[in-house]
Amino acid sequence: MSMTATVGHAHADPHHVGIVVEHPGPAPKRIVTAYGFWVFLLSDIVMFSCFFAAYAVLVNQTAGGPKGSEIFEQRNVAIETVCLLLSSFTCGMAGIAADVRNRFWFYLGMAVTCVLGLIFLAIEFNEFVDLVARGYGPSRSAFLTAFFSLVGCHGLHVSAGVLWLLTMMAQVFAKGFRADVLRRMMCFALFWHALDIIWVGVFSVVYLLGSGA
Amino acid sequence: MSDQTHMHVDHDIAPGDEEQHSVGGRALGYVVGLGLALLLTATSFFIAGTDLVWQPSIPVALIVLAVAQMGVHLVFFLHITTGPDNTNNVLALAFGLLVVFLVVGGTVWIMAHLNQNMPPMDQIMPMRS
Secondary structure (H helix, E strand, O other), rough: OOHHHHHHHOOOOOOOOOEEEEEOOOOOOOHHHHHHHHHHHHHHHHHHHHHHHHHHOOOOOOOOOOOOHHHOOOOHHHHHHHHHEEEEEEEHHHHHHHHHOHHHHHHHHHHHHHHHHHHHHHHHHHHHHHHOOOOOOOOOHHHHHHHHHHHHHHHHHHHHHHHHHHHHHHHHHHHHOHHHHHHHHHHHHHHHHHHHHHHHHHHHHHHHHHHHH | OOOEEEEOOOOOOOOOOOOOOOHHHHHHHHHHHHHHHHHHHHHHHHHOOOOOOOOOHHHHHHHHHHHHHHHHHHHHHHOOOOOOOHHHHHHHHHHHHHHHHHHHHHHHHHOOOOOOOOOOOHHHHHOOO
């Protein structure tokens, strides 16, 4: 290799690894925004892992109260799971519709996602109210505290997601498919899919493992 | 002279974005993901309540199925792939998973051993009074 070539590529290949990368400049805002939100989602998953760890430690500390297998109803959990899974699918459809700027399919997809999310929340709320009415509230035992914290935290996230969903519909209605609205829509889709991933952990670890023991 | 390879890299793709842009192709990905996820969910619920398999294997099977379904969600819904334009997204995910395993695994490991090493509380309490 000639000396001039080395000097010429001094910036492109500072460590002389033999690969010259021509950088295309700063990334577009869509990538920066979505990547930042991806990092937030991962930190949110780390936060959930703390609730999972607390639940795993406290699951047998029932203090004479009910065990998981005595209070969980698998039929309700199955309905909740299917609702959230289908809502993840319709959310993806709404995302595609937003990218091709099709208002009808966007509103339809988001509305179905909203209804499925609300069904999920209603079932979960009923379960909590029923448990508290039977005297099995979060203060009954360490197991129930961990259970209500973990499942309730996920429920709070879904509630926030439903509010965000309605805001996105309003923004598309008022502002149309602008670039910034599309970025927010993309972040919302990531958020909703991530909630579904966390729910997979919840129904497997809490409900299915708990009802077997 | 040609011991240098010239590479022109485009930008990474954003998490959630896909490489293909046709509506049909993208929708098909979601349909496949939904089908696989429903299959894995149904298997999980079936395994949890069945007497057909060796009982101690059920928790392991449930955890394996859950991890598999999370993988399906990541690939088909969040579009995290092994492609070179996805490296940053995968690296962030890998670090997140590392922290998750440290937190959950470390907590369970330590707390299980703490319980074993604690003297029985009913023998401690009378000594105080």
